[in-house]
Amino acid sequence: MAAPVPRFLPADRVRNLPPYIFARVFALRDGALAQGRRVYDMGVGNPDGRPPAHVVQALVDAVGDPAANVHRYSTFDGSPALRRAIAHWYERRFGVALAPDAQTLPLIGSKEGLANLMRAYVNRGDVVIIPSPCYPAYFGAARLCEAEIHEMELSEARGYQPDFDAIPADVAGRAKLLLLNYPNNPTGGVCELGLYERALAFCDRHGILLVSDIAYSELSLDPACSPPSALQVPGAAERVVEFQSLSKSHNMAGWRVGFVAGCAEVVATLGRLKSNVDFSLFGAIQAAAAAALTGDQSICRDNAALYRRRRDLVLETWRALGWRLEPPRATMYVWGHVPRAYGDDDWAFVHDLFAKTGVLLSPGSGFGVYGKGCVRASLGLEESALRDAMAACAAADLDWRG
Ligand SMILES: Cc1ncc(COP(=O)(O)O)c(C=O)c1O
Structure with a gap:
């Protein structure tokens, strides 16, 4: 039909x-x-x-607490408590120090944040370099910006890691963003810090913003392996942004909560765009997310x-x-x-x-x-x-x- x-x-x-x-x-x-x-x-x-019981309880408490008053609009950039909790999580998990007000931003799920980041940086015809295979939402977000998509192959033979030398010079020259996602959806591939170092060197050479997505960082199936953050590369927190999600780590997919961390300039730009399209998350979800990030991680x-x-x-x-x-x-x-x-x-x-x-x-x-x-x-x-x-x-x- x-x-x-x-x-x-x-x-x-x-x-x-x-x-x-x-x-x-x-x-x-x-x-x-x-x-x-x-x-x-x-x-x-x-x-x-x-989700853990203490996270659900934090939501319930926040809903009923007249002092918290979560029923009004949130601040655009999310609650200071949640931004501090994000910085605390980065420090505890990766030893990365971040300024909560400048280098963190809560998101209505990382899918929202990734799409809005592209909206904030990509003009029609700009190139976006995306790993392939990848989380399919990257494609939709890039297409909505009328971007040219360059798919960077992740082959089994290379351990599902890209070959930056295989990216044609004219593509690199027109690229705005390069995305990496480790541990990788859908391949289950993992990487070490060295890959982020190589990616950053490539992006620095071509003036490209490196965007890391670590939605599965807490889901290593090998107890001896602890996936790194791109922000652990020295100097990365000044020029890389990294997206994280509570959907998989804390079983909170339906709650819609994630965050971005890293380069203050990019975080501020994304915040400026978002202030025109949303009002951050429901305050009780922010309180619960802060409890999830600062509490017991078992x-x-x-x-x-x-x-x-x-x-x-x-x-x-x-x-x-x-x-x-x-x-x-x-x-x-x-x-x-x-x-x-x-x-x-x-x-x-x-x-x-x-x-x-x-x-x-x-x-x-x-x-x-x-x-x-x-x-x-x-x-x-x-x-x-x-x-x-x-x-x-x-x-x-x-x-x-x-
Ligand atoms: C690699 C990757 N990034 C981001 C997301 C989106 O997560 P969220 O629920 O925070 O929007 C997913 C969801 O499946 C994903 O697989």
Whole structure:
């Protein structure tokens, strides 16, 4: 059926926007649920756990506390207490000292902040350098700025790390921003501080703003590995910005809370833009986020242990069926090439698997050109459902080899 002709024509930048990949995955899921089918949703990275009790209590207390008065508009830049808590977290976790008022800014989720950062810095036709495969929201945010997107390949052979020398000089010369995301969604790849040093040297040479996204920094599946922050590179806090999220670390995805830290000039510019479009977060969520960042962090270790168990369960089943997959070192995802019988057609595998088992994965082509032929499985599914999902896979008539 042809799409209806709109009465009010959206702006070109919106008309030219492809549907968000997860909206298509959700549509598949919701169609099956409407038919009463059992669905094992391993498509979207949506943690199934709860935030720590003391964080929920901080929200409840703030809502009821007349002195806190969280029902009025917040200040544009977020509460001073939350900004201090962000700086405290950076100091405790990475040994990085930040000025709370100048070098931190609370966000309504890091997705919001990343999109607004691009809006603040990217003119039509500017180049944005994005790792590929990557978190799909980077593409939408860049497209909304009518940017030219340069996809920087993250190959398995290079440990999912980019080769900055492979970026053509004319691309580097026109680039405004370069994004890095470690631990990496969707590949589960990790990096050491040296990668940030090399990235920063490249960005300094070309006058590019380095943007780091560490949404999964607390989800190392290897207890001996503690992912670094780009801001640990000497001098980086003066010229890099880094995005962090409480969605995955503290099971607070629905609360919409994240933050940006680093270069004061960029933080101020983003704050100026945001003051024209939003009013920061609900005050009670800010109080709870401050409690999450300053309080006991055992939730992060518990989450990592939980996803490690689930990763091992999933890999044990799929590998026994003949599917060649490597264990991710971090994040809540398993990433790999689709079985040989499907060639590079990740959507065909996603549809076939879903039809035969109810197990829903995300097609790799939605994560960038270098994601084509791969799929991502999210581990945000509680354990008994995950076991049922694996039993359904084992019983399915499907060629898993390769
Ligand atoms: C790499 C990466 N960055 C940022 C985000 C967005 O997180 P938030 O919930 O804070 O918007 C996600 C969410 O999945 C992500 O995978």
